[in-house]
Structures are given as C-alpha cells and as structure tokens.
Amino acid sequence: MAKNTNRQRTRAQREAQRAAAEKARAEQAAKERRQQTILGATVVAVIVVIIAVVAGVIWWKNRPVDTTALKSEVDKVAVKPASATDDYGFLISKDGINKPVEGVPTVEFYMDFICPGCGNMERSTGETNIKMVEAGQINLEVHPLSFMDSYSTDNYSTRAANAVINVAEQDPTHLLAFIQALYSQDFQPQEGSNYVATSDAQIQQQAVKAGVSEDLAKTISDGKYNDWIAAETQVTINRKELANVSGRYKGQVSTPIVTINGTYWDWNSIDTGTTLAQGLLKAIGLDEAQVGTSTLPSIGADGKPLYPAS
Secondary structure (H helix, E strand, C coil): CHHHHHHHHHHHHHHHHHHHHHHHHHHHHHHHHHHHHHHCCEEEECCCCEEEEHHHCEECCCCCCCHHHHHHHHHHCCCCCCCCCCCCCEEEECCEECCCCCCCCEEEEEEECCCHHHHHHHHHHHHHHHHHHHCCCCEEEEEEECCCHHHCCCCHHHHHHHHHHHHHHHCHHHHHHHHHHHCCCCCCCCCHHHCCCCCHHHHHHHHHHCCCCHHHHCCCCCCCCHHHHHHHHHHHCCCHHHCCCCCCCCCCEECCEEEECCEECCHHHCCCCCCHHHHHHHHHCCCHHHCCCCCCCCCCCCCCCCCCCC
16 A cells, blocks of 8 residues: 555656646746747837837837848948858858858847847757757858947947957857857846946957857957948848738837748747747757757758748
8 A cells, every 4th residue: 555655646746747847838938928028019109209119129110211222331331241141140050150051941030139038039049059050950140230239338239249240250160159158147238227337358258158269259349340230230120021920019120030041930929838949949840859960950941930820
C-alpha cells in the first residue's frame, strides 16, 4: 500500500510540475503580448499638431511621402557602410556578412535600440536566431534605426546603431551577440522620462562582453555613420509594406518589425500561450527540437510565413 501511495504521490508531483511549467509558459507569452500591445499604443492629439507616442513605437501615416526622394537623400550621404543591403540592412549567415545561404528563409528584424518592444522581441527570439544562423537554417538581416533619438537625452538610438554597424562592418562574427548585449534586461536603457544617460564607454563595454576586441570596441563610437542612419531611418519608417497588417494599428508602421522572405510577419496575431520565439519557428516551419540542427525550415527561401494564418 505504501508503494502505491508513493507512486501516486510521485505521479501527482510530476503532474503538478507540468501544470506549473505550462502556466509559467502561458504567463510569459501573455506578458510578451501585453507589453507589445501597450508599446504600440498611439495617442493622437489634433490640438496644435501633436502626435503623442506612448513608448515611442508608432508612426502615424496620414501624409503622402515620396520614398524615392528619401532614398536620394541616403545616396547623398558621404560615408556609407560597405556591407549594407539595398534596403539598408546587414545580412548575416553562417558564411558571414552579406553571404546568404541558399534555400533557407531570410528573416529581417527592424529595430531601434531603445525601443522596449524591440528589446522584448530580441530577448525572446535572439538565442534561437543565433542557433539557426550558426546552423545555416536561416539568413538574418538586421536594420538598425534611430527614430527614437528624442526619447533619450543624448541620441542613444543613433549612437547604438552606429556602434552596431561598425561591428557589422569589422567583426560580423560578433554582431548578433552584440545586439543581444545591447538588449539585455540589465543594460537596455528605458525611454523618455525614465532614461538614464548611457555613455559611449558603456556601449563599448557591451561589445567587449559580446566578444569584440577591446581595440575595436574603442573605435565603434566614432559617429561616422550617423548621417546615413538618419537618412535610411526616414526611408524605412515610410515603407508601406512594413505597416501593420491587422489590428487597431493596421496601416501604421511600428517597431519591432519582422519580415520573413520579404513578407510582413504578423506577430501581434499569434495565439495566447505562444511565445514570440515559438511563433517565429511556427512561421518558418521548424520545430523547437530542430533548432540548431541540419533540418531546414519548410518554407525555404521563397515561402510566406505559415503562422499565424492570414
């Protein structure tokens, strides 16, 4: 009888542990979705011509914009990063910078380094992305932006973006780890009135933590790409194909933005209980257990996101 009781107790404990784990997972997914929704809220005040952006991630699209003219402004910039793609991103694969692996999806992340939602996206998906890149399962293209400069007292967005581009140009092996370090919970500064001045030296130290040499880290805050960042940001935030495709903010551009093989990924519509990392894997057709293996995502290089259903 004692043995049966012990077995029942053990089984009950296992079931309780499974239930607790499932509850924790659901709570984390719900937290991600709540934060993203809150960060995407926009308050529009028609009085005086003011658009108040809650947490700074929405761009109101009520005016006609000539992106051709905006692109010409990028072309006029004297100092441009050599590794940038035609859409002003930096593509990294297992083979290096700007060397896409054939037959696999290209996942693009558009980010401002003070954007809270971008940090949340990176902290959820970053480790998974690195494993997939290293295994040759995806090409990953990052787009550093600076539209939230006004939410710091020292143009943090531009300074962080410039540092990231310098690492992409000179030490791409550590690019993704550096981005992870900038978005780490204990480093990413808060925006607006909660911003605490973050120095170039602090940014450089995050690069060193990511594996960048100290000698290189000392040079990444030179500001040489600042004009290019400002110009390409204006193009990016006015690209209609990067606007939300569903929900209250349909038709407006907000960060974080993720595209898969050039198609907007509607991460705001993933199911309750599904984390951003899980949703991304579903979207490209890869099981969690297959991350970092030789198995390739089912959508290949041309397929559209499988999840959530459009």
